[in-house]
Amino acid sequence: MNILLVGATSAIxxxxxxxxxxRNARLFLIARNEARLMELSDDLTVRGAQSVDFHVMDITxxxxxxxxxxxxxxxxxNIDLALICHGSLPDQEICESDFEQAAQEIKINGxxxxxxxxxxxxxxxxxxxxxxxVITSVAGDRGRxxxxxxxxxxxxxxxxCRA
Amino acid sequence: MQxxxxxxxxxxxxxxLEPSSPESFLEIVSKKEIAGPLIARGGGRSxxxxxxxxxxxxxxxxxxxxxxxxxxxxxxCGAGVSMDTVLKVIIPYGLFxxxxxxxxYVSVGGAVAxxxxxxxxxxxGSFCDHVERFSLLxxxxxxxxxxxxxxxxxxxxxxxxxxxxxxxxxVTLKLEKVPSVTIKRxxxxxxxxxxxxxxxxxxxxSKHSVAWVDCLAKGEELxxxxxxxxxxxxxxxxxxxxxxxxxxxxSTPSFLINKFTTRLFNNSLYKLRxxxxxxxxxxxxxxFFPLDNIRNWNxxxxxxxxxxxxxxxxxxxxxTGLREIIDCVSESGKGSFISVLKKFGNKNENLLSFPIxxxxxxxxxxxxxxxxxxxxxxxxxxxxxNGRLYLAKDSRMSEDVFKASYQxxxxxxxxxxxxxxxxxxxxxxxxxxxxx
Numbered sequence: 001m002n003i004l005l006v007g008a009t010s011a012i013x014x015x016x017x018x019x020x021x022x023r024n025a026r027l028f029l030i031a032r033n034e035a036r037l038m039e040l041s042d043d044l045t046v047r048g049a050q051s052v053d054f055h056v057m058d059i060t061x062x063x064x065x066x067x068x069x070x071x072x073x074x075x076x077x078n079i080d081l082a083l084i085c086h087g088s089l090p091d092q093e094i095c096e097s098d099f100e101q102a103a104q105e106i107k108i109n110g111x112x113x114x115x116x117x118x119x120x121x122x123x124x125x126x127x128x129x130x131x132x133x134v135i136t137s138v139a140g141d142r143g144r145x146x147x148x149x150x151x152x153x154x155x156x157x158x159x160x161c162r163a
Numbered sequence: 164m165q166x167x168x169x170x171x172x173x174x175x176x177x178x179x180l181e182p183s184s185p186e187s188f189l190e191i192v193s194k195k196e197i198a199g200p201l202i203a204r205g206g207g208r209s210x211x212x213x214x215x216x217x218x219x220x221x222x223x224x225x226x227x228x229x230x231x232x233x234x235x236x237x238x239x240c241g242a243g244v245s246m247d248t249v250l251k252v253i254i255p256y257g258l259f260x261x262x263x264x265x266x267x268y269v270s271v272g273g274a275v276a277x278x279x280x281x282x283x284x285x286x287x288g289s290f291c292d293h294v295e296r297f298s299l300l301x302x303x304x305x306x307x308x309x310x311x312x313x314x315x316x317x318x319x320x321x322x323x324x325x326x327x328x329x330x331x332x333x334v335t336l337k338l339e340k341v342p343s344v345t346i347k348r349x350x351x352x353x354x355x356x357x358x359x360x361x362x363x364x365x366x367x368x369s370k371h372s373v374a375w376v377d378c379l380a381k382g383e384e385l386x387x388x389x390x391x392x393x394x395x396x397x398x399x400x401x402x403x404x405x406x407x408x409x410x411x412x413x414s415t416p417s418f419l420i421n422k423f424t425t426r427l428f429n430n431s432l433y434k435l436r437x438x439x440x441x442x443x444x445x446x447x448x449x450x451f452f453p454l455d456n457i458r459n460w461n462x463x464x465x466x467x468x469x470x471x472x473x474x475x476x477x478x479x480x481x482x483t484g485l486r487e488i489i490d491c492v493s494e495s496g497k498g499s500f501i502s503v504l505k506k507f508g509n510k511n512e513n514l515l516s517f518p519i520x521x522x523x524x525x526x527x528x529x530x531x532x533x534x535x536x537x538x539x540x541x542x543x544x545x546x547x548x549n550g551r552l553y554l555a556k557d558s559r560m561s562e563d564v565f566k567a568s569y570q571x572x573x574x575x576x577x578x579x580x581x582x583x584x585x586x587x588x589x590x591x592x593x594x595x596x597x598x599x
Contacts, residue, residue: 022251039227039229040227042227042228042229042230043227043228043229046228046229046230046231046238046240046252047228047252048252048255
């Protein structure tokens with residue numbers, strides 16, 4: 001199985017990639033911290049991954065998404081599963097009083113997800129196969145706040161994003 | 164939060180920190196504002212208070228593998244990786260851990276800190292005899308590499324040093340090539356202690372050897388037991404296996420572990436083993452980790468927990484000393500159904516490692532007031548026979564008993580002073596034993 005993980009060094013992505021490594025999957029990891037990606041890559045290789053490649057990317061740099069997805073395609077050839085796992089845990093109160101902060105969180109938890117979904121779904125359509133899933137927080141579903149910055153993908157992509 | 168070891172006694176309110184990386188460990192250790200002593204904690208499988216302190220640093224996120232070398236048969240991993248996870252990775256390579264404790268949920272770092280032993284100590288030594296090197300985070304914030312050549316003093320003080328020299332971050336282990344992970348087991352009943360020890364001596368060539376002893380039998384049957392011998396089978400599977408057994412969901416009322424049920428258990432076990440003396444193939448998991456199949460078995464002893472008393476007596480006094488000890492336990496009627504006897508090979512050079520050439524016996528006792536005078540009596544027999552108690556199981560040994568039985572404790576303190584001059588790393592146990 002060929003798997004693309006975005007936000008690969010997050011705890012949930014790490015746990016998922018370890019499970020797939022045990023099944024000898026081929027993995028392509030995307031995250032911003034190169035040192036942590038290298039460590040994770042070693043870990044997954046020891047755990048049984050058939051191959052592990054990675055790409056360093058700041059998720060808010062949406063212009064670089066095309067390149068990242070294209071690298072994943074080159075490494076994996078066919079993508080069976082793409083998982084978007086990145087995100088931040090914003091401080092709701094700060095976001096409500098600081099527009100710059102709110103905009104940044106919207107970029108991380110909302111716009112970047114839309115951009116990646118757009119690129120990856122194009123590719124999956126071309127392949128005529130594959131699954132795209134976004135792992136997000138249930139916070140957006142709870143309705144505790146009028147706007148919840150953590151669960152933005154839930155609100156914006158209700159049919160694709162399920163916690 | 165309230166923390167305890169596997170014996171669920173004693174308990175302590177502690178700050179449990181879970182650093183996500185070696186760098187986070189460094190940050191915490193360097194923070195002088197954290198009041199009180201620090202101690203690292205792995206799988207939480209030491210029985211007593213060796214991993215209890217005001218601030219406890221969990222190694223659960225030091226859980227990455229760094230490298231496996233199937234040519235040299237070594238593996239490098241974070242200290243928080245469990246034995247189970249290591250086995251999962253190495254078994255498909257035809258490799259195996261050369262020393263395994265009675266549970267697969269011990270962390271690699273914990274195994275180094277307690278210099279654990281297995282059923283093959285008489286042949287293969289203890290865990291740290293198979294540790295190539297490890298990295299150790301010191302109180303100063305410096306990380307040093309330790310092996311039997313590099314920083315030898317720190318290596319010998321850390322192996323078996325119960326976490327008192329610093330935080331073990333990464334470990335390189337030497338592995339063993341095995342033909343399969345199927346275990347050929349043979350069980351031989353012994354009518355009493357003498358017969359059991361004779362059988363152990365006669366079968367010294369067997370790779371794994373451990374006896375289950377009925378510590379309640381008296382008179383001529385004193386120490387009646389079943390000796391389990393085992394080897395890796397030449398023909399068998401190379402598959403990792405995780406058994407899924409029942410779980411004890413909460414602390415059971417302690418009357419369940421009373422004299423009668425314990426005796427009943429021992430009787431049935433004895434009969435069962437007697438029927439299966441012929442060699443039998445079993446999966447490694449069933450042989451090495453029989454109790455892991457009952458999750459949270461430590462809850463069977465009730466809310467107050469239990470004490471596992473593990474002693475070793477040197478060869479020259481083992482027969483008479485063990486007889487005296489089992490006699491005492493049998494008379495008290497307080498011994499558990501899990502009484503394990505095995506022979507140790509020679510000791511290594513590590514300063515606080517438990518094994519010495521001789522026989523080791525471990526008995527569980529429900530934590531109750533009446534048991535403490537009995538344990539004190541056992542301490543005296545152990546000391547009179549030049550024996551000692553295992554630190555990874557201990558929760559109540561006195562400073563005097565410790566210092567009289569661990570001859571290298573002063574040398575250990577010298578090394579600790581060099582590595583940790585302000586005594587930043589300490590546990591309830593180290594304070595009780597006069598080490599910190």
